[in-house]
Amino acid sequence: MAQTETKTAEAAAAFQPRIVAFVCNWCTYAGADLAGTSRLRYPPNVRIIKLPCTGRIDPLFILKAFEGGADAVLVSGCHPGDCHYTSGNYHARRRWALFRRLLDLTGIDERRLFFSWVSAAEGQKFADLVADITEKVRAAGPLEPANPARRRL
Amino acid sequence: MKILDADKLPDLAAVLAAAGYRVVAPVRDGAQVRMAEWKPGLAIDAGPIPANSVKEFLFPRCEVIARYSLDGDSFAPQPAPVDAPKTAVLAVRPCDAAAMVALDKVFNWEYRDDAWNARREATTLVALVCAAADDECFCTSVGGAPDARLGADAVLRCADGASKFILEALGEKGQALLAAAAGVLADGDARPDPPASVPVRFDSKAVTDWCGENFESPLWRDLGLACLGCGSCAYACPVCHCFDIQDEGTRSEAVRLRNWDTCGLALFTQHSGGHNPRPDQAARWRQRVMHKFRYFVERFGGLACTGCGRCARLCPARLAISQVCREIDEARKAAAK
Amino acid sequence: MARIGVFICHCGENIARTVDCAAVAAAAAKMPGVVHSADYKYMCSDPGQQMIRQAIAEKKLTGAVVGACSPRMHEPTFRRAAAEAGLNPYLLEMANLREHCSWVHEDRAAATAKAIDLVRVMVEKVKRNRSLYPIRVPIEPTALVVGGGIAGIQAALDIAGGGKKVILVERGPSIGGHMARLSETFPTLDCSQCILTPRMVEAASHPNITLMTYSEVEAVEGFVGNFQVTIRRKAKYVDWSKCTGCGDCWAKCPARKIPSEFDARLGARTAIYRPFPQAVPNKPVIDREHCIMLTKGKCGACAKACQRGAVNFKDQDELVKVKVGAVVLATGFDLWDHSAYGEYGAGKFADVIDGFQFERLASASGPTGGEIRRPSDGQVPRTVVFIQCCGSRDEKVGKAYCSKICCMYTAKHGMLYKHKVHDGRAIVFYMDIRAAGKGYEEFIRRAVEADGVEYVRGRVSRIYRRTDGKLIVRGADTLAGRAVTVEADMVVLADAVVPRSGGEKLAQLFGVGYDTDGFYSEAHPKLRPVETAAAGVFLAGACQSPKDIPDSVAQASAAAAKVLGLFARPELEREPVVARVNENTCVHCRACIQACPYGAVEDHEIRDRKGHLVRTVARVNEGLCQGCGTCVAICRSGCIDLEGFTDEQVFSEIATLE
């Protein structure tokens, strides 16, 4: 029993989740910059794709990331009221609220899809967020082989 | 005479699976009975006509026909072996079996399609004589019959009031299958049940002739109104065989795919410049009827319809090609008088 | 075929310490389409930029990726370098290897692997970049200023002074706004009209300013640089080209008991009237609701009196279209109607008045000639209670905000009262005193210490009228911790400052946002306090939030500076990151049109050569589009794309991470 647990823990530690992040240019991208200039540390598992605004993020992006084998997706933008474009994030929020329900129903649950507001001032929040997400996805394990969106040909 | 108890179809499937066959059989899935890969424990329901045809096991909806690996700016072809497992299809309907013979012609016409031929070669079709038919069945109108043997490698026939099956081999593949299934088959006698009665609904020859003269007809326009323009009929049809070639890739590899396609979809004939020679559903319906009852006859000497009725059963607008043919036949008869 | 160059910066040791830059450059060299890959200690240095320019020229690059710091840092630098070498600047992208990689990771192998991914993503993106060119929009160098209060006047004068034309639209018959109604102004107690009227006259006579009083904005089309604004010039019934402003007409008008808006209903005016003697333009209009001729069809006394025949009862509203390049909204404020406060008499006590009424009582040009006499019986009140925060900071009536100006004007009122009624008592109930401003705290101290205005910290819970006419004010003195009852002769309520009525409709016309209180929203609360989300529309004064005169004037000048900055060039240059609609596939479901935060997506009718409507589609107005891409994600059939962040670009970025 103890042996199995050790093994599982080792496997979990060895598993390097692949996380794709879609972030807005004005808040979260800048927040990630601040994490850098503040020399904060977080795990190297996230790949950021920059968009002007969370309003630009189509659910197709998220599907495509899962299709390509991402273990999790993070979507992050400006706090409500702070959108550089006044309301892109409000539009995005509605879209996510429904899309996450759909993905949850079809087997990609909340351990795989994260949403956050990270402002340009929240370098620490960004670092903490990435660390926390990476840990959670690591605990959840690889999305494969149960990834219903995965390319198989 | 080889006999199998009516409830022993899973045993037959099991023994064939043990002998290395991939077994395809009608199994229940929710409200439908579907031809599907049989797995131990699954019941086999030979009653209703399956919603899908046997076509997809010989001509898959989506097939990788070429594969490449990518490295920087260069690419290297990789083997894309044909997936052609040894397969036994149990209780395939005579209309489906006949359809495979029609498809043999298409896939060996100007080009021998290796993938089709390999799978055809590896597949043993065990036909089931239809004991019942529904009001969409019209095999007898297109040269078939509920007990036709065309295309079958073996035949299952209900006997003794549906309590038994008689299994009869029709060729080498059938004999091999019977040999592999020997363990579950008994020797004995049984009285075959009568096949289903399927009324003749129209004269297909008359339809072929009419089509030759009626490229322009108000009939097409009326048909086009109700048709929603989906591919349900063609994908359910055992004879429809149009496909599309698509390339897909990732960073490290690319595949060339052969996907089902159909003349019912608007994009089928859409030109990149924007022109569409079949601009509306009327033109597409005409193509469907013409292809099945005229062009195919001209090219291969037989119809591209075996009367299974699936298109009508599954049509969201309940359109039926048999009814169209009947109207054509009647119109022709009326005109002749 | 793409020819991409990759340039990996060490940033001294900043990137190279954690990322194996040579390995990244080597990996990039093998990426599809990459024909040149190099690493260097400082890419942003002159030699580094020279490397990029040289490679662009020599290798005929069609795109470039610089793996360095954040694009927020040096993207302009590198894009400029690319442009110098003849490569469209939008064909250069940056991979953020410093802030997003070397500075946040320790494991060299993992950081290097990530850096390679980040470069690969950008290589795939840049292959699909297109040359983009700044969008140029011609600018009509005329400004529209909406609102003729001090903010509007100041903005108009500053713009006109800068040499540009201004159209100043005012809803009322005269410019001047609330400031013209004030007696004296804090903290200097100079006479409001004395400092304002010269400005009013200057605005009216300035060659660059076209004054449109008694007018309202009816419709707005177009976008920054190119607004077409329809202005309704309300029927004045007086031909101002003939009128000399002599006053014979209003002297003869029999409708004499109309409460004067200018005098806060404490005085009366006639139906043909000018709002106050110093009005600009100093010419009358006929109030069509009260004119006996216009309502009952008989009278015409004014017409008979007018020797110039200027009165015209058949006058009609006129719609005027003007073309302007920028707009300043300076619509000002109103005072909240305190009748919602039942405990303060629900507006039914004549001697419970608001701040404007007190201003008029204190004004030498007011209905009492500057004597403080209470409205009910004209007696001089011996005890006056002033209550601050009436409506403000009271979520019960839906106003969480501080009205900002009341502390100061209440102190001024107390002072003015004491100056005029030396033996009277001025008692101020307050919650807090907010006197942040030059000379403001000193002004409050002066009211308390020099003029003896009594301040009681606490709220008034109830006011009722005793049969002898005294107003009994019951409140709490929270500092002394006891209940207080004052027998007052008059009460002045410092009603909350609220936006002008009709402000929301106007905001919608211009595509300007407003908050739950109705105040107009600035584009950014800190960094763009004068701009709005609608490009080319600026804010001045209390329409944005409660402001006193100096703040309003300062913002008006700031808005004018923004307008002049916009007008400094004949064309507007805008980032070409805008959305475009594929009109061939658009089915006009209008989701994008409804979603666009800027109203930049419009209905567009496609017509054949004969002018017959073929179909309607959505079209993006490049002058208005800010490039957020919300419409793109909302379009179900993928008919809209965003330059710089196209579907193809994003798709390839995601796909390359597989």
Next chain:
Amino acid sequence: MSTSEAIRADAARLLAEGRAKLVIGYRARGPHRAPAFVSDPAGVDVLIYDNLCKQNLAVYLRKPEVRSRGPVAVVAPPAVMRSLVVLAAESQLTEATVLAVGPDAYHGVLDLAGAAALLKEKYADLAPSPELLEALAKLDAMSPQERARFWTDQFAKCTRCYACRAACPLCYCARCIVEKNVPQWISTAAAQHGNFAWQIIRAFHQAGRCTLCGACEAACPQGIPLMLLNLALSEEVAKQFGEKPGYDPAAKPVIGSWKPDDDQGFVR
């Protein structure tokens, strides 16, 4: 007079008076119900209405072949009327003539506003079937892996015939996103990734628009339970945003509008 007879009488009158050039209704084909297209008052006898009439005829109002015929009247149970209201809200039609039928009543000939008023008055609470609700509850009770497996099995049946799309009145795009190939977001392959992406996006594009008429699932030749997806989203739209599409021809799109206090409990 039975509902069918009343429909025939009204259809004949509309055609005779020229108020409609074409009446779309239902007819019998054997034991089944098929759409009927009647352009001659003498031909109205084929029209019937009973509880077997399930197809959403609103789908035909978008067809160019139908539109070119001139004014069209359509036999419309509540589901069809709701679809028309959504189409109006999305500027796909400005007017409609319906022969409004309810489960137990015939409401006569109505225009769009009349249909919307009738819906609000009589059919404001059209509940999904208990079987469907139960099936969704059962699915929600599964583990994510079980749900993934369930849908992987279901979507594996999809042949990409697009009958779901063709049968839906709200799938009116001139070029469906699945047919956009630059870039090809959704693989055309009837394989796992293509089918998943297609089915998810099809359902998502109906979010806030779907009126739960059931046409897509009824059309699916493979028996894929599409209504589970539609229902889950509809419930979410009602719960989160208080919206119920198909009642207000002036409604704003649920996705495409927002409120400042929309739930964001899921956002960190």
